[in-house]
Amino acid sequence: MTSTPPRTRALAARRPWQPPTELERRLRDASLADDEKGYLRILTETDLYLYQSKDEVDAGGPRHWRTMEDELGNWCVTVCTAGERLPRRAGWVAACRTLEDLAEHWPDARFSLYVNPGSPSGMRLRARAWDRRGWRKAAREAGVEHPPAVLTKLTGPRSGPLAHALACGAHLSVTNGVLWNEIGDVYRDYERDVHLLRDVWGTGTPQEWQRQMNALLAARNSPPEPELALRVRRELSRDAATLGAEAWRRACTAVLDEMAAPAEAGAAVQEVIGRILRYEARFRADGLLPPDGYVRSAVGYDYGRAVGFARWGLSARLCPAEAAEGAILRAGAACREAYDSWEDFSAGYALGRVLRFDTEEFGEWYTAVLEPHRLLTRDEGSPWRTVGWREA
Known part of the structure; x- marks a missing residue:
């Protein structure tokens, strides 16, 4: 075991406490009421x-x-909720656990569990064997699945260009169950974020992180054919209803001929036009597009992921906070340049995702973007309802 001196929060003592998120407010209320069972129920969430x-x-x-x-x-084992995570400190990293995980792997019954020490949302819980059985019971009663939600840090940026840019990464924030408006010590969990970057993105050094970030911000991470086809359509018409599919196909062929592109490039573009048209029809049916809408650009997929990639890099200690924030702001500015509204951006993000990974099965690659879109466009607390598209 290792030990540290008691944590003090002198600054918090001098200022009225503001709950970082709604969850900490609920924990504070349960703590004030000395409602240990209610407190445990909240911890299961x-x-x-x-x-x-x-x-x-x-x-x-x-x-x-x-x-x-x-x-x-x-003597206590200390844990923090997401809103009360500590500032970054050299040599220490955050590990994400559930209440049930703690019950299963508790180190010593002599230790108590201290949640959010020094905060009004905190509570010290005894951790004897029968106490831990109560934790497991509370977790079973709560179930393992929680509906997706827009998680907002009330003390984080909620207006202005940084809030707008962070909201461009909200698809992933909702999917991953993390706060959308935080650039903090971790995204989800240090170890998992390290593995994600290494195993999915092939990124394990600051130099590799920067190369991937540059590609995302230049919209070069995704295949070029969809954007070429969409650019041709944008240039030909502002209203998709006046541009038939055959005219679009012929125009793309003419552009590729001027570029002296190889035949296989022409075939790839023609194939992607068909996929775009079919996806747009499904988007209209599902409310991702209005009845007469179409997708202006698919670059939003790279820009939206750039926000998450910046936060993952910060979590994995591959970049400093200044670099992460700068990249996020650049991604937000690029989104404003490419799109006219949150809905416009979301349709472009969705199209870029499904063209990259979905094979017109409309499975998880599709539903994992459709559900966040619906939540973000309808939830009253969503940044897409509270942050203006042109907010800068």
């Missing part, structure tokens, strides 16, 4: 964060549980 040695996590060996002595002299 959220991720909890342990802080561990970065060197130990990177080495992949045994992990020590970080403990502290509380104001009464009790």
Whole structure:
């Protein structure tokens, strides 16, 4: 075991406390009411964060549980909720756990569980064997699945260009169950974010992160054929109803002939035109597009992912906060340049995603963008309802 001195929050003591998220407000209310069962029920809805040695996590060996002595002299394992995560500190990284995980792997019954120490949302919970059985029971009763939600950090940016840019990454934030408006210590979990970048993106160094980020911000991460076809359509007509499919196909052929493109490029563009038309028909049926709407551009998929990629890089310690924030702001500015509204951007993001990964099966690659679109366009607390598209 390792120990640290009690954590103090002198600044918080001098200022009225503002709940970072709605969840911490509910925890505060349960704590004030001394409602331990209600407090546990709330904990089952959220991720909890342990802080561990970065060197130990990177080495992949045994992990020590970080403990502290509380104001009464009790030794505790401390965890934070997402809104109360600590500022970044050298040598320490956040590990995401659930209440049930803690119950299953608790290090010693002599330790208590201290949630959000030093905060009005905090509570110290005894962790004897029968107490941990109560944690597991609460987790079973709550179930393992929680509906997708727009998670907002009330103390984070909620207006202005940074909020707008972060909201361009909200598809992924909703899908991954993370706060949409935070550039903090982690995105979801240090170790998982490291693995995501390494295994999915082939990115394990600051230099590789920067190369991938440059490609996303230049809309070069996705295949070029869809954007070429969409650009030709934009240039020919502002209203898709006046431009038939055959005229669009002929215009693309003419452009490729002027470019002296190889025959296989022409075949690829013709194939993608058919896919775009079929996806747009489905988008209209599902409300991703209005009845007479069409997709202006698919670059939103790269720009929207750039927001998440910046946050993953920050979490994985591949870039400093300044670089992550700068990239996010650039992605937001690029989205404003390419689109006219949140709905316009979302349709472009969705098309870029399904053209890249879905094979017209309309399976998970499609539903995982349709459901966040519906939530973000309808939820009263969504940044797409509270942050203006041109907010800068």
